[in-house]
Amino acid sequence: MGKDKRVLLNLLRQRNDSPEDQAAGWVAYLYSGETTEEGRSGFSRWLGEAEVHVHAYRHADLIWRNLSLIEGEKWTTRPIRNKSVGHWNSAVRKWKKRRTDAWPTRCRVLAAAGAIAATLLLMVGIWRMDTIPPVERQLYASVIGQVKIVILPDGSQATLRPESTIVAQFSKNLRRIELTKGGAYFEVVHDARRPFFVRAALTQVRVVGTHFDVTRWREGVAISVTHGIVNVERLPSGVGKPVGRESPWQVRLAAGQQAFTKPDGRIGVPSHFDPLTESSWQTxxxxxxxxxxxxxxxxxxxxxxxxxxxxxxxxxxxxxxxxxxxxxxxxxxxxxxxxxxxxxxxxxxxxxxxxxxx
The missing domain is CATH 3.55.50.30 (Phage tail protein beta-alpha-beta fold)
Structure with a gap:
């Protein structure tokens, strides 16, 4: 392996950086066109070390793919006046200093990747939920025959069935999804301070961090849990808040369990299901x-x-x-x-x- 590539991989292996910093570095490296088998193996190991690495990489990669990368375009980062994201400016400056001090000037492709990584870090920082005010409702939809993967603002992932629609509302204190049509499989990032809610008709699902499926059928709503625990409860007609603890219309589902709710919100008896059969639509x-x-x-x-x-x-x-x-x-x-x-x-x-x- 050449000296240039060793220098870049050594930078990527530094563990003092946040997961977002590391993810941006890996994205820059993987898109640089200068990867090696050792580098790709290192990326696989890093990705498997923690779930937070997976979500950080998904988020960084999504931003990267949405950038207009035009050959020869100059990428710059400008300081942000907002004090709440000042630590991200510091992270960008630190990354750029490393790149300037350590990378040989002849390594043009990797240097360009590093510059874009700095931009990525800044954008990820701006998008972090603890630095932004409440956001407006965001609609995501899939079309006929399309299985669509959506990365939500907190890093959670929603995989939409074909012809499905969700409306997301995220803020510093809120994570809420309204499933208005079809179904979706959710992989939720753990955040004990902000429970994750999914509403479908008169059914509400509440989780902290888990994997589960919610699908609307004409006969009601189906909730299937593949990892963790979810609480399912009925929403009273015309009221946004769930019924109280005294209500008999609520149930807790563990991994491997599913329940069906009726159009009036009544929850059926939980049963076990075959995850391979239920999740095959994702493939x-x-x-x-x-x-x-x-x-x-x-x-x-x-x-x-x-x-x-x-x-x-x-x-x-x-x-x-x-x-x-x-x-x-x-x-x-x-x-x-x-x-x-x-x-x-x-x-x-x-x-x-x-x-x-x-």
């Missing part, structure tokens, strides 16, 4: 195991321009077990028509599943 596959047809149709409609509906409640209760790519839902409908007592009608408003005439 683009749809797995159904003894699933009611009406739930199957709601799921595949997230991937289809031409929607499907069911004629009759009895047919909607038919159980289905199947596995397919999310882009191959038509094959499922053909298989159902060939093997089950139903017919598929092509109508001007989409496809209609009818019970087969006896």
């Amino acid at each position: 683009g596959r749809l797995n159904f195991r003894d699933t009611p047809l009406n739930r199957v149709v709601q799921e595949i409609n997230r991937y289809r321009e031409v929607k499907v509906r069911i004629d009759g409640e009895a047919l909607g209760e038919m159980r289905v077990t199947a596995s397919m790519d999310g882009q191959e839902t038509s094959k499922l409908l053909s298989a159902l028509e060939a093997t089950r007592p139903l017919t598929v009608e092509h109508s001007p408003n989409g496809l209609v599943l009818h019970p087969e005439a006896r």
